[in-house]
Amino acid sequence: MARYDRAITVFSPDGHLFQVEYALEAVRKGNAAVGVRGTDTVVLGVEKKSTPKLQDSRSVRKIAKLDDHIALACAGLKADARVLINRARVECQSHRLTVEDPVTVEYITRYIAGLQQKYTQSGGVRPFGLSTLIVGFDPHTEKPALYQTDPSGTFSAWKANATGRNSNSMREFLEKNYKETSGKETIKLAIRALLEVVESGGKNIEIAVMTQKDGLRELEEAEIDEYVAEIEAEKAAAEAAKKGAAKET
Amino acid sequence: MECVIGVVGRDFAVVAADTSAVQSILVHKTDEDKVMVLDSHKLMGASGEPGDRVQFTEYIQKNLHLYQFRNTIPLSTAATANFTRGELATALRKNPYMVNVILAGYDNDVGASLYYIDYIATLHKIEKGAFGYGSYFCLSLMDKLYRPDMTKEEAVDLVDKCIKEIRLRLVVAPQNFVIKIVDKDGAKEYARREYISDSPPDAAPVSEA
Numbered sequence: 001m002a003r004y005d006r007a008i009t010v011f012s013p014d015g016h017l018f019q020v021e022y023a024l025e026a027v028r029k030g031n032a033a034v035g036v037r038g039t040d041t042v043v044l045g046v047e048k049k050s051t052p053k054l055q056d057s058r059s060v061r062k063i064a065k066l067d068d069h070i071a072l073a074c075a076g077l078k079a080d081a082r083v084l085i086n087r088a089r090v091e092c093q094s095h096r097l098t099v100e101d102p103v104t105v106e107y108i109t110r111y112i113a114g115l116q117q118k119y120t121q122s123g124g125v126r127p128f129g130l131s132t133l134i135v136g137f138d139p140h141t142e143k144p145a146l147y148q149t150d151p152s153g154t155f156s157a158w159k160a161n162a163t164g165r166n167s168n169s170m171r172e173f174l175e176k177n178y179k180e181t182s183g184k185e186t187i188k189l190a191i192r193a194l195l196e197v198v199e200s201g202g203k204n205i206e207i208a209v210m211t212q213k214d215g216l217r218e219l220e221e222a223e224i225d226e227y228v229a230e231i232e233a234e235k236a237a238a239e240a241a242k243k244g245a246a247k248e249t
Numbered sequence: 250m251e252c253v254i255g256v257v258g259r260d261f262a263v264v265a266a267d268t269s270a271v272q273s274i275l276v277h278k279t280d281e282d283k284v285m286v287l288d289s290h291k292l293m294g295a296s297g298e299p300g301d302r303v304q305f306t307e308y309i310q311k312n313l314h315l316y317q318f319r320n321t322i323p324l325s326t327a328a329t330a331n332f333t334r335g336e337l338a339t340a341l342r343k344n345p346y347m348v349n350v351i352l353a354g355y356d357n358d359v360g361a362s363l364y365y366i367d368y369i370a371t372l373h374k375i376e377k378g379a380f381g382y383g384s385y386f387c388l389s390l391m392d393k394l395y396r397p398d399m400t401k402e403e404a405v406d407l408v409d410k411c412i413k414e415i416r417l418r419l420v421v422a423p424q425n426f427v428i429k430i431v432d433k434d435g436a437k438e439y440a441r442r443e444y445i446s447d448s449p450p451d452a453a454p455v456s457e458a
């Protein structure tokens with residue numbers, strides 16, 4: 001199989017595009033990211049790996065605003081992310097200029113996925129090593145949306161999803177615990193999913209909340225700590241209830 | 250012919266423009282807004298070729314927004330003026346934009362500022378300025394009556410005097426105007442001036458604040 005992973009324009013005999021699969025490996029090594037869609041809120045959460053002491057943590061923003069009503073989080077190669085985010089921001093404004101309408105979440109997702117696909121079918125280039133979670137509100141229907149793209153250029157809509165490190169555990173958790181939520185409950189669900197795989201605490205998590213009215217809002221560390229405390233209290237109460245009934249999980 | 254007027258005070262700037270859309274002998278509409286709100290604290294009053302005017306000001310506006318998304322902070326008024334001039338200059342020797350612009354903005358560190366940018370990419374930072382045939386009447390009026398420490402009300406009164414003069418002395422004068430103000434609280438429409446035809450020609454303007 002080693003002969004079939006040099007130029008990605010070449011299929012392997014059994015139909016694989018190895019460069020794309022290797023790109024997915026890069027995503028699997030990236031930081032954990034989660035997205036949850038509620039009825040009136042969408043939440044993005046990203047794991048913050050411990051910052052070196054001398055680094056200015058404010059310069060490492062992991063959740064990017066593409067337009068007033070669209071935000072993006074990703075897992076994988078951050079430098080590749082910068083390129084994609086920049087192209088997406090330009091496309092958001094370009095769309096507004098040509099059709100006098102903001103983009104829908106699906107449009108910009110399709111655009112980003114299209115870019116990622118282009119780089120799986122060109123000579124001498126490698127795919128983008130990242131998967132994105134894109135959230136937003138559609139300008140006319142005002143419905144919240146969550147989409148995911150990956151290095152192969154496929155995209156789909158989700159009620160909740162995770163990508164990056166330990167994304168399988170997070171997705172399992174979400175599948176077990178997802179229900180239609182709104183407002184604070186949506187935020188808590190996203191944080192709970194992240195806490196499954198990330199060390200607890202506001203320092204290690206970055207959360208951004210988007211609503212129709214207020215657009216994107218990054219939560220302060222103190223706010224996140226509050227939610228974490230609430231979640232731990234709920235967990236402890238549930239444990240105590242189970243122990244009280246003399247049952248083990 | 251289209252008129253755009255601009256006046257700056259210490260912590261605010263006023264941009265006014267006529268609201269006529271005219272092609273040859275036909276008046277398309279009398280409520281065309283030619284003062285575009287570029288972002289929260291910038292106004293761009295533009296006059297000239299109608300297609301170019303809309304295309305160019307919207308292009309500047311979207312580029313301003315893109316800068317803000319990329320850099321999380323807005324572009325300063327001075328930088329915006331220079332960017333606008335640069336775009337006009339680049340297009341000039343190939344496919345010029347026939348658009349004249351009065352740019353007003355408020356920055357927290359600098360206060361209010363006003364820029365004159367004409368279609369061949371001249372850039373001047375000014376305290377008062379005007380474009381169009383109306384400028385022949387307004388500039389001398391402003392020279393006489395402008396003071397740097399004017400209040401908002403005095404500045405709008407100066408603009409009203411200019412509007413009155415344009416209505417009175419310009420043949421085929423535009424009758425209706427829009428006045429917008431930018432200050433530390435943002436850029437917004439201040440008033441419209443509409444001409445009531447059954448009053449005598451120099452009747453006081455009707456305003457809707």
